[in-house]
Amino acid sequence: MAYHRFDAVIVGAGGAGLMAAIQLAGKANIAVVSKLYPPRSHTGAAQGGISAALGNTEEDHWQWHMFDTVKGGDYLVDQDAAEVLAREAVDAVLELEHMGLPFNRTPDGRIDQRRFGGHTRNFGEGPVRRACYAADRTGHMIIQTLYQQGIKHNVNFLDEHHLIDLLFTDDGIACGCVTYEVKTGEIHTVHAKTVLVATGGYGRVWKITSNAMAGTGDGMAAAYRRGVPLMDMEFYQFHPTGIYKLGVLLSEAARGEGGILRNGDGEAFAARYAPTLGDLAPRDMVSRFIYQEVKEGRGVNGEDYVYLDLTHLPPELIDEKLPDITDFARTYLGVEPKTEPIPIQPTAHYAMGGIPTDIEGRVIRDELATPIPGFYAAGESACVSVHGANRLGTNSLVDLVVFGRRAGKHMLGFIEGNALPPLPTDPEFAARAQLADILSRPKGIRATEIREEMQELMMDKVSVVRDAAGMTAAKERIGELRRAFANCAIDDKGTTYNTDLLEAHELGCMLDCAEATIEGALARTESRGGHYRDDYPNRDDANWLAHTLVYRGSGGLEMRKKPVTITEFQPKERKY
Amino acid sequence: MEYTLRIKRYNPDQDVKPAFKEYTLDLAPTDRVLDGLNQIKWNHDGSLTYRRSCGHGVCGSDAMRINGRNRLACKVLMQELGRRVTIEPLIGYAVVKDLVVDMDQFFASYKAVKPYLIADDSPSAGERRQSPAQRERFDDTTKCILCAACTTSCPITWTNENFVGPAAIVNAHRFIFDSRDQGGAERLRILNGQSGVWRCRTVFNCTDACPRGIEVTKAIEEVKRALLYEQVV
Helix, strand or coil: CEEEEEEEEEECCCHHHHHHHHHHECCECEEEECCCCHHHCHHHHCCCCEECCCCCCCCCCHHHHHHHHHHHCCCCCCHHHHHHHHHHHHHHHHHHHHHCCCCCECCCCCECEEEEEEEEECCCCEEEEEEECCCCCHHHHHHHHHHHHHHHCCCEEECCEEEEEEEECCCCCEEEEEEEECCCCCEEEEEEEEEEECCCCCHHHCCCECCCCCCCCHHHHHHHHCCCCEECCCCEEEEEEEECCCCCECCCHHHHCCCEEECCCCCCCHHHHCCCCHHHCCHHHHHHHHHHHHHCCCCHHHCCCEEEECCCCCHHHHHHHCHHHHHHHHHHHCCCCCCCCEEEEEEEEEECCEEEECCCCEEECCCCCCEEEEEEECHHHEECCCCCCCCCCCHHHHHHHHHHHHHHHHHHHHHHHCCCCCCCCCCCHHHHHHHHHHHHCCCCECHHHHHHHHHHHHHHHCCCCECHHHHHHHHHHHHHHHHHHCCECCCCCCCCCCHHHHHHHHHHHHHHHHHHHHHHHHHCCCCECCECECCECCCCHHHHCEEEEEEEECCEEEEEEEECCCCCCCCCCCCC | CEEEEEEEECCCCCCCCCEEEEEEEECCCCCEHHHHHHHHHHHCCCCCCCCCCCCCCCCCCCEEEECCEEEECCCCEHHHCCCEEEEECCCCCCEEECCEECCHHHHHHHHHCCCCCCCCCCCCCCCCCCCHHHHHHCCHHHHCCCCCCCHHHCHHHHHCCCCCCHHHHHHHHHHHCCCCCCCHHHHHHHHCCCCCHHHCCCCCHHHHHCCCCCCHHHHHHHHHHHHHHCCCC
């Protein structure tokens, strides 16, 4: 074993984790744990942009951004959080520029901005140019820039360390985590005054996903296992334009720059559903439009996909503003986007739900928003909630920098005011037991079998359109798969770079996330944002203008409701 | 379609030296090499070890030697390679296990060139201004994903472990030619040293290897020219 002591340990080196680390660097003794190398984090795959009401190319106001975020989230957004998001986005984007992020520029040298789904002028009148961008690799430039700043500030990185467990004192105060060093198989206790979980999403639960293979919900599962609730897990976003069968994302920026979705008849169908915004309606809606077109037989050649058409755009615009995604179409589909439409289908993309926090990034334990001392979460693994029932495009990157930064600053105050809490007795016990359990079984079911069935099941029963019968069956089967997982065996029993072991561990995390997702989705007998049920097709504010909290206790799962914070905007019907 | 993957395997816990092992698989011509590796790992031999994450060429995890060329396993389709494919770890760094190499030296070289904006003027209330032309000047080198395909294709790196290598120079270039940066002189001093750009023999392997299409050799030459003529344009 190895023992480390820090003021703060940050688990996850994507945008949120690194943004928090930069606030703390030089002021506190910190470590950043990543199961990859930090620049490989999935923030780097974000493409289209990061919104902020800079008003560089046309009039814009943070209040409009706040409104769009609330409406985009189908009024499940906590409006105090949405205000922070929209207001601080402006500062955060400028801070990124000051750190060196190479944004595209306007002719007069300011940060250029473009249109994105659901972002409007004057409370819904029409599209607005709000997304700041660096070609179609904005996330790549964010992760690079933040990693560079980490190097500049001598941040202590624990690269290729896999989170296995979170540590709390007997009084429930966060006091560190346990990691597994991939290269050596050594277990590390990281003892700290504060812990930030910023481990990203769990898109790998579904068969078709834009998520990296690392997106397995490790941090969410670790918290959930320690009795922390997960919030709003039923809200999982399917992005409308994933590469057919592969799921790789083709940015909404393609439509922001003028791309059009067409069905098998060649019809631009989005305007039929959303007269004002058409192809730039929010993602949950566009994914349902595609689902409906396919269901009614208007997929391409009667199959389960439609086209993203860029052929009418100037070729130089494609080269300048959408180079990467058009390269993906060429590489993986053999399609030339300048002359041919691109086959696309909705792809599992983003968790609106996660570990519940307040607007300072503090993890809360209940519907009264009671903070857990020393425990923080930010980014996709957290749920503030700024995205409510459906996240707007670009707001994930805004969330990372705004709430990563806030969490980092709040942690600094906490570190100054608090002593290092004691470790629990035998802190590595649970982590060692988990891994030893997998390693010790000489024979058993392969993790692959369980994983593939889970992914197909979730795709089939718990995706764009859901109902009670399908989800009840999914719940039962996930329970069986969890029991099967308790008997899974692996081939590699070694200590050197054992990814066989870690993939099995990740499967356990994904099964936990799937369980919580289904639990929330079954309980919520309404349709809202990304959660659409055939059997309850309408929004039901009387009963469900509330967040869900799922707990796993010794007596099974428990569900609670937490009220939504409403300040400026009263819930209205959501039309675009 | 049937493909044979010939993979160089090495597990330091049990093997004296690396050895090739062959796997015959049923893959679609449009499958990625990564899909082939996953199929082996998930269905046949879980001990096969390689790095991977995003699966579409943007995270830089899965650079390896595929039929003798440095490629990303997630960005090469089987149909480009023929029915018999040889897969080896990158050359020049110690093998940790199978296709995983030790990246410590790579990241140390990257860090050595001060790969971050150096600008001590306190920025104004808004953004620092930069014209589209100034921004375009260093666009190519912003694409680097730190996969090490270039550096480990360079014969100078193979024989001189102190050479910073193409990837570090690319990342220095990204800042030297950024109009907002004031650290160019510092970086040029580093790259003018024993382990810097003058070790480059313009072999162009790095440019061929880059999965992001960066003109790596051109960037190195631009840094050399900046040193020779003391100008950054």
